[in-house]
Amino acid sequence: MRAFRIQNDSLGNSYFEEGTLPEYFSIASERFVIETKIAAYQKYQHPAPRFQYVVTLKGKLRFTTSDEKQFILEPGIILVAKDIHGEGHSWEIIEGDEWQRIYIIPNQNADDAFVAT
Numbered sequence: 001m002r003a004f005r006i007q008n009d010s011l012g013n014s015y016f017e018e019g020t021l022p023e024y025f026s027i028a029s030e031r032f033v034i035e036t037k038i039a040a041y042q043k044y045q046h047p048a049p050r051f052q053y054v055v056t057l058k059g060k061l062r063f064t065t066s067d068e069k070q071f072i073l074e075p076g077i078i079l080v081a082k083d084i085h086g087e088g089h090s091w092e093i094i095e096g097d098e099w100q101r102i103y104i105i106p107n108q109n110a111d112d113a114f115v116a117t
Contacts, residue, residue: 001020001021001023001076001077001078002018002019002020002076002077002078003018003019003020003021003077003078003079003080003114004016004017004018004019004063004071004073004077004078004079004080005017005019005079005080005082005112005114005116006048006063006065006079006080006081006082006083006089007082007083008082008083008084008085008086011086012085012086012087013065013066013067013086013087014047014065014066014067014083014086014087014088014089015065015066015067015069016063016065016069016071016089017114017116018071018116018117019114019115019116019117020114020115020117021078021080021113021114021115022113022115025113027053027104027106027110028106028107028110029104029105029106029107030105030106030107030108031105032102032103032104032105033102033103033105034100034101034102034103035100035101035102035103036098036099036100036101043090043091043092044090045066045087045088045089045090046087046088046089046090047083047084047085047086047087047088047089048081048082048083048084048088048089049084050084050105051081051082051084051105051106051110051112052081052103052104052105052106053078053079053080053081053103053104053106054073054078054079054081054101054102054103054104055078055079055101055102055103055104056073056074056075056076056077056079056099056100056101057075057100057101057102058075058096058098058099058100059074059075059093059095059096059098059099059100059101060072060073060074060093060094060095060096061073061074061091061092061093061094061099062091062092062094063079063089063090063091064089064090064091065083065089066086066087066088066089072094073091074095080112080114082112
């Protein structure tokens with residue numbers, strides 16, 4: 001499955017990689033959260049609150065990392081959010097008026113299984 005991973009460099013700046021998650025990958029998770037509300041900080045830089053997978057069900061968004069590079073997230077693409085330090089990333093809805101998503105919070109120290117392309 002197509003995926004983007006956001007993480008921190010050695011200085012705490014966020015950057016992203018494009019890649020995939022393997023088919024039949026199982027995530028041992030602590031919890032699972034469904035969210036549709038739009039956070040007030042969407043257009044402002046912020047780190048991920050924890051290592052998490054974000055599965056978009058509805059909405060098309062533009063993410064920007066602290067290096068000013070951008071990517072598009074939409075249904076069918078998984079976000080692996082690991083930029084938990086530094087200024088983080090921002091996002092904005094570019095199509096539609098809401099972002100329906102599922103957060104999967106993996107067990108601490110779990111392998112993210114991301115394969116960069």
